[in-house]
Amino acid sequence: MKISIGNDHAGTEYKNAIVKHLEAKGIQIINHGTNTNDSVDYPDFVHPVANDVENNNVDFGILICGSGNGVSMTANKHNGVRAGLCWTKEIAALARQHNNANILSIPARFTAPQQAIEMVDTFxxxxxEGGRHQKRVDKIPLKC
Incomplete structure (x- = not known):
């Protein structure tokens, strides 16, 4: 499995923990995130992750910022990207099961690092699930 990950300054600690966790499982990581806590602009780190997902260069993407909203909004501007903002592992499961989300967006200021890792694993x-959910996902346009 290959994962693209990106974060702003609010998500550096979370990104590092997630990368360590996933690499220990043998998952290949492409790191597009900042590695410092210095203030940065989240779109600069989101677009490379969303491009990786949009172009099928990775299996999934993970994005982390303070609220998770900015990274989700930015990623969802890309064709074929379905970034789901999740704050529990149950919501992460539903984002995959019902919405076929291909990017997990994590709100660092509203979750703990261990919760984030549990969400990543669940996601x-x-x-x-496909079925009735597939027809709904098919109604999400690539571009409006």
Missing amino acids: LETPF
């Missing part, structure tokens, strides 16, 4: 391990 990556949960399959899309």
